[in-house]
Amino acid sequence: MSPTLLSLLSLGDFLSKPVSPSLLGEYEKPSLSAWPSPVVPLGQAVTLHCHSGPPFVIFRLLKRDGARLRKLQEQQFNTFPLGPVTREHAGSYTCSGANLSRSVDPLPIVVTGVSTKPSISAHPGPLVRAGENVTLRCHSSMLLDKFILQKKSSTGHFQRRGEMLTGGHAPADFFIGPMTLASAGTYRCYGSLRHSPYEWSAPSDLVDIIITGPSRKPSLSAQGGPVVRSGENVTLVCSSESAFDQFHLLREGEDLGHPFAGGQSPHGELQAEFPLGPGTPAHSGVYRCYGSFTRSPYSWSDSSDPLFLSVTGSTTSTCSSTMDPQTTEEAPSPQEHSSTWYIVLGLSIAFTSTSIILSALVCRWCSTPNRKSEESSSALSDPGGGGLIAENGIFTSCRLKTDFRCCNP
DSSP: OOHHHHHHHHHHHHHHSOOOGGGGTOOOOOEEEEESOSEEETTOOEEEEEEOSSOOSSEEEEEEETTEEEEEEEESSSEEEEOSOOGGGOEEEEEEETTOOSOOOOEEEEEEOSSOOOEEEEESOSEEETTOOEEEEEEOSSOOOEEEEEEEOTTSOEEEEEEEEOOTTOOEEEEEOSOOTTTOEEEEEEEEETTEEEEEOOOOOOEEEEEEOSSOOOEEEETTOSEEOTTSEEEEEEEESSOOSEEEEEETTEEOOOOBOOEEOTTSOEEEEEEEEEOOGGGOEEEEEEEEETTEEEEEOOOOOOEEEEEOSOTTTSSOOSSOGGGGSOOOOHHHHHHHHHHHHHHHHHHHHHHHHHHHHHHHHHTOHHHHHHHHHHHHTOTTTHHHHHHHHHHHHHHHHHSSOOOOO
């Protein structure tokens, strides 16, 4: 075979093979990312990474300013640190290189904390049975007209789940349902203004949406009974035949914690104790408990039957006792003390006055002239000195009756 023919065959084989995109000037589309997140709290830092198929010699960071792109940085490295961020850092960013032939999708950088946080609430409540609906309401006292709802992912990052425009002080209602295990999780929301889409408020508090019902309900009891005296220690016990490793205690919808199962009951059930401390009237209310597994924190069992806990008054005035009737009486008021004192004082004065009057009358009776004349005539008519004995007898009788000494004139 001639050399010319071999050359023609080699050229045809080369042309029949696909040509690499890099030889034609086509590369993988570059991209821009933010670490740790494109949502940055005011005052913190963020790093932008420009990823490109071809090895750029020069990297440029640009920010959209209205209808044009403004170059911010140009360097040989593909990382661009920003921060501490201010409101001026909020906006849409992109990157480019010297041999870039394809555009980069813009990356929005959102700065949060430019206004106070809104409130978030679940209606009718954060515990939702499978298949039911729940509404997350985001509201702010400020004149915010845009709200953004986020949900925490399995990696711990928050992802946008919804956005709603409102007017004035109107809240934003985000409907979630029918409820599934994928819908359960931790949510939060932000507020913003529609003419400043890259400047958000501080994040709201977190709200956990729990799906209930996949497992059998546990039982709830109170050590010593559901009626306790004020000051006595109160301990509630949640137990179940299922192998839950977490129990949750709620009082009228308020979550009071979820300690791990502490051991087995005498009947072989798993149980957890919830010590509430010395009982006060504030502990009175309706309690329920739930069981769950650590591997699935947003899936709880059915609710236990409600437990009505009643904390009565002090330990010395609550229960009646036949041994000490005074413990059942209420402490008298100051007015009652005053009335009792006045009665006792009046009775004392009356008794003393009566005693003085009676004593004076008896003494007067002892010293009257008629009595003396009778005594004298009796003495004269008694020969042998019997009158002196009678006189002494009268004086003795007078002293015994009045407890006073009668005067002999």
